[in-house]
Amino acid sequence: MLYPDRRRPVTTMTTGLLLVLALLSATGPFATDLYLPSFPAMTGELGASATGVQLTLTAFFLGMGAGQLVFGPLSDRHGRFRPLLLGSAGFVLASALCALAPTLEVLVAGRLIQGLSASAGVVIARAMVSDLTTGATSARTFSLLMTIGGVAPVLAPTVGGFLAEGLGWRGVLWVLAGLALLMFACVAAVAGETHPRVHRSSGPLLAGLAEVLRNRKFTGYVVLFASSFGVLMAYISASPFVYQNLMGLSASMYGLAFGINAMGLVGAGFISARLAHRVPPRKTVTVAVSVLLAMSLAILALVALSSPPLLLAVPIFCAASSIGFIMGNTTSLALAEAGQAAGSGSAALGSAQFFMGAVVSPLTGLAGGGSALPLALVMTVCALLSVAALAATRRRRPAR
Numbered sequence: 001m002l003y004p005d006r007r008r009p010v011t012t013m014t015t016g017l018l019l020v021l022a023l024l025s026a027t028g029p030f031a032t033d034l035y036l037p038s039f040p041a042m043t044g045e046l047g048a049s050a051t052g053v054q055l056t057l058t059a060f061f062l063g064m065g066a067g068q069l070v071f072g073p074l075s076d077r078h079g080r081f082r083p084l085l086l087g088s089a090g091f092v093l094a095s096a097l098c099a100l101a102p103t104l105e106v107l108v109a110g111r112l113i114q115g116l117s118a119s120a121g122v123v124i125a126r127a128m129v130s131d132l133t134t135g136a137t138s139a140r141t142f143s144l145l146m147t148i149g150g151v152a153p154v155l156a157p158t159v160g161g162f163l164a165e166g167l168g169w170r171g172v173l174w175v176l177a178g179l180a181l182l183m184f185a186c187v188a189a190v191a192g193e194t195h196p197r198v199h200r201s202s203g204p205l206l207a208g209l210a211e212v213l214r215n216r217k218f219t220g221y222v223v224l225f226a227s228s229f230g231v232l233m234a235y236i237s238a239s240p241f242v243y244q245n246l247m248g249l250s251a252s253m254y255g256l257a258f259g260i261n262a263m264g265l266v267g268a269g270f271i272s273a274r275l276a277h278r279v280p281p282r283k284t285v286t287v288a289v290s291v292l293l294a295m296s297l298a299i300l301a302l303v304a305l306s307s308p309p310l311l312l313a314v315p316i317f318c319a320a321s322s323i324g325f326i327m328g329n330t331t332s333l334a335l336a337e338a339g340q341a342a343g344s345g346s347a348a349l350g351s352a353q354f355f356m357g358a359v360v361s362p363l364t365g366l367a368g369g370g371s372a373l374p375l376a377l378v379m380t381v382c383a384l385l386s387v388a389a390l391a392a393t394r395r396r397r398p399a400r
Contacts, residue, residue: 009193013132013141020190021128022145023183024084024121027091028354031060031118032236033156033258034176037251038169039240045169046104050241051365057237059108061358063115065351068123072347073209077200080124080131080343081193087120088184094118095177099170115354121183123343123350130335130342131194138336139281143273143328157262161255195343209344212337218345220393221334224289226352227389228326230382231292233357235261235316238364238375245370246309257313261320268324281329282393288325289386295319296383300376312372319379326386333393356382 035042042053067087074083094114101107125145133141163172212218243254272284298315331349338345360382364374 009196013129016190017128017192018141018145020186021125023186024088024125025145027118027121027183028064030156030179031114031176032057033262034160034179035164035169035172036157036236036240036258037161037255038164038172040244040251041164042169046107048104049365051362052104054237054361054365055108056104056111057361058358059112060115061233061354061361063112063117063354064119064122065115065354065358067116067119068347068350068354069209070347071120072123072127072343072345072350074343075124075127075195076341076343079193079197079200080128080195081191084120084124084187084191085184087117087124088180088187090117091121092177092180092184095173095180099173099177118180119350119354121187123346126331126335126346126349127343128191128194130338130346134336136277136281139329139332140273140276142331143269143276146269146324146328155259157258158252158255161250161252164251209341209348212341212345212348215337217393218334218337218348220389221330221337222348222352223389224285224386224393225327225330225334225349226356227382227385228289228292228323228330229353230356230360231296231319231379231386232265232323233360234364234375234378234382235320237361238372241365241370242309242312242372242375246372247313261317264317264321265324268321269328272325272328276329281333284325285329285333286390288322289383289390291322292319292326293380293383293387295322296376296379299372300380303372303376309372319383 039050039053042048043050046053071083071087091114094110094117098107098110098114101110126142129141129145130138159175160172163175167175213222239258240254243249243257244251249257268288275284295315295318299312299319302311302315334349335342335345360378363378366374
């Protein structure tokens with residue numbers, strides 16, 4: 001058995017560790033995007049509505065949000081490695097449960113447990129980056145982390161589309177269980193302890209969380225992070241129906257289209273990482289949030305004017321790409337405000353992100369699978385919230 005105190009402490013970010021953390025950060029995309037092309041088939045086999053199937057996404061996001069509020073503070077108190085290993089093991093077992101689920105209700109419950117356990121990898125990966133990097137290096141590392149991890153949304157829906165046609169939706173979930181096992185093996189083999197005992201918290205478990213949330217700028221960045229993710233999740237949860245039902249694409253063609261949009265997000269993250277040492281992260285975020293709002297309004301206008309559904313593909317691609325400039329830089333800006341309570345700060349970021357996803361996912365299906373209006377409205381509201389949150393993080397001018 002592996003104990004953190006018997007492992008060599010990690011003090012620098014190595015390539016191997018970065019790759020493992022990127023894999024952990026990709027848990028969300030793997031667990032959501034891989035089975036998205038199966039949604040229409042699942043509605044038929046399980047006898048569920050579009051909103052009912054989307055509840056499997058909601059349950060996963062609720063689990064991810066709640067779990068991070070536990071694993072983040074735990075990692076501040078007990079170190080990063082042991083909670084990470086425990087959560088990774090739970091993710092494997094929960095993934096197998098989902099693949100075996102006989103009914104929609106059991107699948108929803110399994111996805112909730114899956115989210116709770118998988119949250120450890122997501123929240124602790126961010127905290128470990130914050131332990132080992134600062135400043136522009138931190139912004140660059142977070143952008144690289146999300147760029148490498150962004151391979152998941154490029155590959156997952158494309159592969160998931162082909163798997164759905166060949167193996168069915170249960171086969172897709174078994175593939176996800178295999179990926180969970182790979183994550184567990186990588187954590188056990190490569191990860192180490194990055195949070196030394198001298199920096200660990202000793203007070204109430206949630207004291208660090210309360211402390212970081214009292215920081216106005218940190219809270220503003222949390223809202224910005226979550227609302228930007230809300231735009232992305234509105235698109236992700238509605239995309240199977242928008243691309244397949246409205247645009248008329250097959251499951252495999254939908255996966256390809258989704259992959260192209262994800263490549264835009266990944267490419268933006270790579271460019272953002274290259275810019276980190278030359279352009280202040282806040283300036284990059286400001287430009288990207290403006291683009292995000294403009295593209296969301298463009299989608300709303302196209303839907304309101306009953307334009308051909310294929311025209312939506314262009315602003316959707318631009319909106320997804322702009323988020324690649326936002327997420328990594330906002331994470332760096334937020335955790336710089338969190339200080340030694342990086343686990344709690346990461347928990348606040350991740351919980352807000354996935355709670356937003358849990359709210360957004362069912363909203364985009366309110367009109368069934370035959371309208372893009374809910375998608376356009378949700379994206380626009382979330383983009384407006386992103387703009388307001390960014391404005392709230394400005395430095396206050398000293399009173400004269």
